[in-house]
Amino acid sequence: MKAIINGKIILEDCILDTGVVIFDKNIKSIISTENFKRTSNDNIEIIDAKGNFVSPGxxxxxxxxxxxxxxxxxxxxxxxxxxxxxxxxxxxxxxxxxxxxxxxxxxxxxxxxxxxxxxxxxxxxxxxxxxxxxxxxxxxxxxxxxxxxxxxxxxxxxxxxxxxxxxxxxxxxxxxxxxxxxxxxxxxxxxxxxxxxxxxxxxxxxxxxxxxxxxxxxxxxxxxxxxxxxxxxxxxxxxxxxxxxxxxxxxxxxxxxxxxxxxxxxxxxxxxxxxxxxxxxxxxxxxxxxxxxxxxxxxxxxxxxxxxxxxxxxxxxxxxxxxxxxxxxxxxxxxxxxxxxxINIYKHKGSITQGKDADMVIFDKNFNVIQTIVEGNIVYTKLEP
Structure with missing residues (x-):
């Protein structure tokens, strides 16, 4: 399981300035930062978006x-x-x-x-x-x-x-x-x-x-x-x-x-x-x-x-x-x-929505791509640990 923290999450109808995306192959949930901090996260790999945008792929x-x-x-x-x-x-x-x-x-x-x-x-x-x-x-x-x-x-x-x-x-x-x-x-x-x-x-x-x-x-x-x-x-x-x-x-x-x-x-x-x-x-x-x-x-x-x-x-x-x-x-x-x-795949892809494939991209304010995630796997990254 992975979690993206400290990102501005781009949803279909708004941008969440705070929140956490939890996912493996699929998006499991989008929860508040406060709720995430209150839960046990020992087995979750943390991806720190460092204030950048978290977008659907x-x-x-x-x-x-x-x-x-x-x-x-x-x-x-x-x-x-x-x-x-x-x-x-x-x-x-x-x-x-x-x-x-x-x-x-x-x-x-x-x-x-x-x-x-x-x-x-x-x-x-x-x-x-x-x-x-x-x-x-x-x-x-x-x-x-x-x-x-x-x-x-x-x-x-x-x-x-x-x-x-x-x-x-x-x-x-x-x-x-x-x-x-x-x-x-x-x-x-x-x-x-x-x-x-x-x-x-x-x-x-x-x-x-x-x-x-x-x-x-x-x-x-x-x-x-x-x-x-x-x-x-x-x-x-x-x-x-x-x-x-x-x-x-x-x-x-x-x-x-x-x-x-x-x-x-x-x-x-x-x-x-x-x-x-x-x-x-x-x-x-x-x-x-x-x-x-x-x-x-x-x-x-x-x-x-x-x-x-x-x-x-x-x-x-x-x-x-x-x-x-x-x-x-x-x-x-x-x-x-x-x-x-x-192409009739909206049920599975195209937005950051619970249950859909974890296809996401993190980019900065100048639209430079920092990380790309395909079905939960990080396939490209410039994020510092």
Whole structure:
């Protein structure tokens, strides 16, 4: 049994300036400091947060890689390096995200994710996979290769229904929305609109038929125009949840507050969309078989196209907190409870609540991560004893 003392505990609706979190694999209780002092604590390992914030662990539902490795590398070892690298930035769970590549290569990556879901890694837990493509629009392919783009195909995902948690697709490529309807009726997979050339009416019809999520809003989709609202307009009009890459490069920070006002804090999810160069020095990297240049906090193809990001979620939370009216616990929810709800694991993860998994991160007032705890195990720490 462990106990975190002297921390400011971030709950879903407030911050407790004093209190103690008692946990093993799960959170056992949150009690007052006075009550904790009155009980026998001889067999409890004490973690002194030293006045820093104790937050639910961050969950990244759209991340390609980090630490020099990518989900498409396709091995448990690669996923373990990513897991360890991002745990140092407060991430306790993630969805390794595939790209538009050869079918066999995607399946190899999904097989590795399936193995990782049932393995104990050295950092963040693999919660499933996000399949970004190959069912996308060539016009809005972004940094994905057009050679491997396909029409939505049920057989492509057969056997992986329990592994895949999110599928990003362009609904205009799905004839009569047959794929969307089948996924909605037969699986628990979250369907996300993204990399799409759909117009407003097509997007709204797709949402009516089963789309509930939007991949990196504003990026790789038809924009908002006063005569043609596009996919962005459809997302704003509907109750679809929206991913946001809050690195201040993919989306101007002035938009953050507008998005909060229009969508509301419960329908926004912070993601990194990071690629293998995340958590590393600037230089030349790779994404989906394409050369990527990493410099000045951005990752771009040779033609200047943004190629994912090198963002980490604690920075995303900080950027949103500093550029909106959100309270700290509300900004944290965008990277914890909100993503957990999107992939249907809120019952077990996403908040510091009695009975849930003990996934927590301790960070200071500048959002520097000091300790990361995954299911009760300390996987990263800079705390002095």
């Amino acid at each position: 961050f969950i990244d539902i759209h991340i390609h890689g980090a630490g020099g490795h990518d989900a498409m590398d396709g091995t448990l070892e690669d996923l373990n390096v990513i897991s360890k690298s991002i745990s140092e930035h407060g991430i306790t769970g993630f969805l390794p995200t595939t790209m538009t590549m050869d079918k066999t290569k995607i399946h190899v990556a999904l097989d590795a994710v399936k193995t990782a879901m049932n393995s104990t890694l050295t950092g963040a837990k693999v919660l499933g996979a996000h399949m970004e493509g190959p069912f996308i629009s060539e016009k809005y392919k972004g940094a994905q290769k057009k050679d491997y783009i396909l029409k939505p195909n049920i057989d492509f995902i057969k056997g992986y229904e329990e592994v895949i948690k999110i599928i990003t697709l362009a609904p205009e490529e799905d004839e009569d929305f047959k794929f969307i309807k089948w996924i909605k009726a037969n699986t628990n997979i979250t369907l996300s609109i993204g990399h799409t050339n759909a117009d407003y009416s097509t997007a709204m019809e797709a949402i009516k038929n089963g789309i509930t999520h939007a991949t990196h809003m504003f990026n790789a989709m038809t924009p908002l125009n006063h005569r043609e609202p596009g996919v962005v307009g459809a997302i704003m009009k509907s109750f679809v949840s929206a991913e946001l890459i809050a690195d201040k490069i993919h989306v101007n920070p002035a938009i953050f507050q507008i998005l909060v006002d229009v969508k509301g804090k419960d329908e926004l999810v912070l993601i990194s969309d990071s690629m293998r160069a995340a958590c590393m020095e600037d230089g030349i990297s790779e994404l989906g078989g394409q050369k990527v240049f990493v410099k000045n906090n951005s990752a771009r193809l040779e033609d200047g196209t943004l190629a994912g990001s090198i963002l980490t979620l604690e920075k995303a939370v900080k950027n949103v907190y500093e550029n909106t009216s959100l309270k700290l616990y509300e900004a944290v929810a965008l990277a914890s409870s909100n993503p957990s709800k999107e």
